[in-house]
Amino acid sequence: MSVDVHDDEQAVDVCLIVEGCYPYVAGGVSSWLDWLIKQQPERRFGVVAIVANDNPPAPVYTLPPAVVLFRNLVLSPSLRRPRRLLEPDLSSSEVSDLICRILTEGDPQALGALGVLLHGDPGASATAFSEPDRTAAAPVSLDQLLSSRFAWNVMVACYHRLTPQASFPDFFWAWRTLVGGLFSILTAPLPVAGAYHTISTGYAGLLAARASIETGRPAAVTEHGIYTNERRIDLLMAEWITDTIGASLSRRDERLDIRDFWITAFESYAKVCYRSCSRITTLYGRNQAFQTALGAPRERLEVIPNGIHFDRYAAIEPDPDHPPTVALIGRIVPIKDIKTFIAAAGHLRRSIPDLRALLLGPTDEDPGYYAECVQLVDQLGLGGTVEFAGKVNVIEYLPRVDVMLLTSISEAQPLVLLEAGAAGIPCVATDVGSCREIIEGLPDESPTLGPGGRIVPLMAPEATAEAVAALLTDEVLRRSCGETLRRRVQVYFTSEASAARYSALYDMLTAA
Numbered sequence: 001m002s003v004d005v006h007d008d009e010q011a012v013d014v015c016l017i018v019e020g021c022y023p024y025v026a027g028g029v030s031s032w033l034d035w036l037i038k039q040q041p042e043r044r045f046g047v048v049a050i051v052a053n054d055n056p057p058a059p060v061y062t063l064p065p066a067v068v069l070f071r072n073l074v075l076s077p078s079l080r081r082p083r084r085l086l087e088p089d090l091s092s093s094e095v096s097d098l099i100c101r102i103l104t105e106g107d108p109q110a111l112g113a114l115g116v117l118l119h120g121d122p123g124a125s126a127t128a129f130s131e132p133d134r135t136a137a138a139p140v141s142l143d144q145l146l147s148s149r150f151a152w153n154v155m156v157a158c159y160h161r162l163t164p165q166a167s168f169p170d171f172f173w174a175w176r177t178l179v180g181g182l183f184s185i186l187t188a189p190l191p192v193a194g195a196y197h198t199i200s201t202g203y204a205g206l207l208a209a210r211a212s213i214e215t216g217r218p219a220a221v222t223e224h225g226i227y228t229n230e231r232r233i234d235l236l237m238a239e240w241i242t243d244t245i246g247a248s249l250s251r252r253d254e255r256l257d258i259r260d261f262w263i264t265a266f267e268s269y270a271k272v273c274y275r276s277c278s279r280i281t282t283l284y285g286r287n288q289a290f291q292t293a294l295g296a297p298r299e300r301l302e303v304i305p306n307g308i309h310f311d312r313y314a315a316i317e318p319d320p321d322h323p324p325t326v327a328l329i330g331r332i333v334p335i336k337d338i339k340t341f342i343a344a345a346g347h348l349r350r351s352i353p354d355l356r357a358l359l360l361g362p363t364d365e366d367p368g369y370y371a372e373c374v375q376l377v378d379q380l381g382l383g384g385t386v387e388f389a390g391k392v393n394v395i396e397y398l399p400r401v402d403v404m405l406l407t408s409i410s411e412a413q414p415l416v417l418l419e420a421g422a423a424g425i426p427c428v429a430t431d432v433g434s435c436r437e438i439i440e441g442l443p444d445e446s447p448t449l450g451p452g453g454r455i456v457p458l459m460a461p462e463a464t465a466e467a468v469a470a471l472l473t474d475e476v477l478r479r480s481c482g483e484t485l486r487r488r489v490q491v492y493f494t495s496e497a498s499a500a501r502y503s504a505l506y507d508m509l510t511a512a
Contacts, residue, residue, distance in 0.1 A: 012046035012069050014506055015193035015211070019050040019204040024062035026362050026391060027331055028415050029199060029224050030061060032306060038063045039499040042504065044068050046191045050203050054078050073188045075181040075203060087150050090117055096157035099179060103162065104264060106271020106295060109166035111206070111212040115186050118145070146176070155179075162364040163256045167244045170258040178265045183211060193217060193507035196199055200227040200274065202266065205273030218278040218509045222304070224412030225433065226290045230335065231266045233410060235259055239335075271295040276510070279505060283413035284434035301372060303434040304505070305434075306413045307498030310490055312395075313422035319399040324472045327401045329394055329416040330408070332370045336361075337430075340461050345382040347465035355385055358401070363392045392396050392435045398423050402478060403471045407430055409458050421489040428455040428467045441488060453483025480500040 016037075022030040037045050045068035049056070053076050063070060095117060101110035112186045145151055149308035158179075159171050176466045185206045196219040199210035206223055212219035217251065235241065274280055274296035281302045282288060288301050311333045326348070330336040338359065345357035363370045368390075377386045389397070393414075404420035404427045418438065420427055429435035454467035471478045 001214075002501060010196060010506070011044075011192040011194060013043040013194045013422070013510055015046040015048060015052070015069075015191045015196045017048045017196060017198040017204045017207050017211075018027060019200055019202055020052075022047070023056050023059040023063060024051070025334065025365065026060050028412075031415065032224070033199065034061050034064070035495070036499075038505060041066050046070070046193055046342070046351070048073050048191065048207065050207070069191055071189075071191065073184065073207065075184050075329065076141070076177075077184070079147065085143060085148050087256050088144045088150050090140065090150065092150055092153040092157060096161070097156045099154065099182075100158055100161050101247070102182070102272065103149055103158070103178070103261075103268050103449065106268035106275065108209055108272050108276045111186075111209060111272055111505050115214060118183075118186050127190070142183055142187050143489065145187070146180055150381075151365070163193070163258065163261050165244075165255050166261070167242065168256050169246070170242060171261070174258055174261055178262065180326060182206065182269075190214065195219065195506065195512075196221065197506075197509075198277075199224070201270035201273040202227045203269070207243070208268050209272045209276035212276050212278075218274060220279040220281065220509060220511045221277045222281045223287060223291070224283055225410050226287055228267050228270045228294065229290060230410050232263050235262050241353060261338055267294055274300075278509065281505070284437055287412070288430065290398045305493055305498060306415060306418065306494040306500045307493050308415060308418045308422060308489070309495050310422050310493075313398070313419050314424075314430050314486065314490070316395065316398050316423040320423070322400040323354040324352050325356040325358060325401050326403045326405050326468050326472065327360055327397065328405050328407065328435055329419075331361045331364045331365050332359065332363045332373060332388070334369050335408060335410050337407045337409050337459060338369075338373045338399055340459055340464060341405060342373060342376050342380065342382065342386055342466040343406070343461035344407070344468065347462055348469055349382070349385055350470075351469055355472075357382070357386045359388050360390075360392050360394060360397055363388055369396045392420070398425065403428060403453075403468050405464070405468060406430065406435065407464065411435060413438070418489050421452055421485035421493075422484075424479075424482040424486045426471050426478055428456060428464065429453070430458050432458070433453050438488070438493070439485065442492070445488075449488050450484045451481055452488060453481050 018033060022033040032148060043066060047067055049073050050073045054074055056072060098110045098114040101107040120139050131190040155175050155235045159168060163171050181203050185203055190211050195217055196208045196211040198204045198221045200223060243257050243259060271294050274294060275292060278300065279302060280291060280296050280300045281304045283306055285303055292298060328341050332338050349355045354506060377383060404416065404425050406414055406417060406429040408430055413434040417427050417429060417435065427439055429439060436455050439455055440451055441449055456464045456467050
């Protein structure tokens with residue numbers, strides 16, 4: 001895939017900013033993005049895909065015709081250092097102060113002011129951000145921001161202000177990732193667009209904030225899962241981070257260790273994004289509590305549920321000739337908690353010996369975790385029960401699935417539950433994201449339709465197995481829950497209703 005689909009720089013209507021997903025990674029968010037673009041063929045879309053390094057994987061999606069501009073933005077590019085690296089003509093104390101404000105306060109004014117300094121634009125600094133006048137200078141390169149004496153001085157100054165009690169080598173590597181990514185965002189070229197739409201906070205949210213600040217065009221963020229929550233889970237579980245500050249007996253210990261530094265930085269990046277976006281949408285109401293806690297203005301919040309092509313799944317006819325089957329559709333990654341699915345299958349097989357447990361999703365995103373899951377299957381003697389099918393055409397499998405199971409520790413509004421529901425398949429899911437709203441109904445559902453399956457606790461294999469077994473062993477209950485879920489999806493979660501809401505959002509943004 002080329003970096004630019006078109007080399008011209010005429011404005012696109014909407015620039016989508018994505019991180020770690022489309023078009024390189026299969027999954028719910030990527031599928032939703034592909035759907036979103038295809039639903040609005042009359043608009044000209046640009047896509048900026050934020051990737052980790054210079055060698056992204058092969059794309060798994062073909063860009064729709066409506067995408068007329070595509071770019072990769074590399075967070076950690078291979079730097080080509082010149083023999084003599086010029087020092088930037090900037091104040092290290094001024095730059096370190098702005099970075100600290102971004103990292104700890106989520107201050108969008110600081111992001112804008114830092115961008116002005118790095119781009120060498122004195123006029124914007126004086127008028128838009130109330131920074132001192134300065135002589136025009138050449139833009140600062142990423143090399144200079146990471147490898148110069150100036151870069152070292154900025155980093156050391158921030159270390160002494162932010163984490164002076166923590167390990168400096170650990171801070172150094174955290175800085176290279178967190179602030180190195182920030183610098184990559186600030187030095188990348190911006191596509192010209194009528195509006196910018198990011199699908200998460202994090203680095204994608206920083207780019208949307210920067211684009212809105214620098215161009216004056218509106219930006220919006222749509223969150224499926226809450227990015228900061230997912231990063232917090234990753235960081236709390238990370239064994240590669242060493243805690244070096246001893247626990248204090250004081251109730252208030254404001255010292256930051258490296259793990260705290262990581263978490264605080266991602267929360268601050270979210271604050272920058274929320275405060276810079278004109279609209280902040282999410283898939284379900286429970287997410288809004290997390291957004292407002294990180295500074296999202298309530299008057300900008302909106303819920304737009306996902307939708308599916310109902311008729312496509314409602315037309316699926318169940319195949320009566322198959323063993324009792326439970327399935328999970330999703331990537332084999334830790335956040336999906338595949339190990340709980342496997343352990344639950346072990347419990348289920350004791351009462352349902354001919355059980356078939358299907359894992360339908362790509363296995364190559366986290367090879368280490370996939371290997372651990374395979375090892376767990378072997379340890380539990382489930383080789384004839386649990387099947388890793390890989391990436392498949394889900395519609396071909398759904399006729400032979402009796403219960404859909406989702407064991408995730410974090411979700412947004414999982415399309416797999418909607419698809420299974422449209423096919424009349426009851427679902428068992430953890431109490432994350434909008435799973436309870438899908439399975440049990442919205443609080444204001446009228447008339448009340450009833451349960452479409454069961455909600456279970458996180459990381460609870462036995463409780464999960466009991467819920468699945470109740471459906472697998474009671475055909476009347478299973479059919480009743482399946483039909484209830486089908487009706488709920490048809491009433492509240494269709495593709496047509498969702499597409500109309502996003503079309504109205506884009507009309508509002510591009511008319512501004």
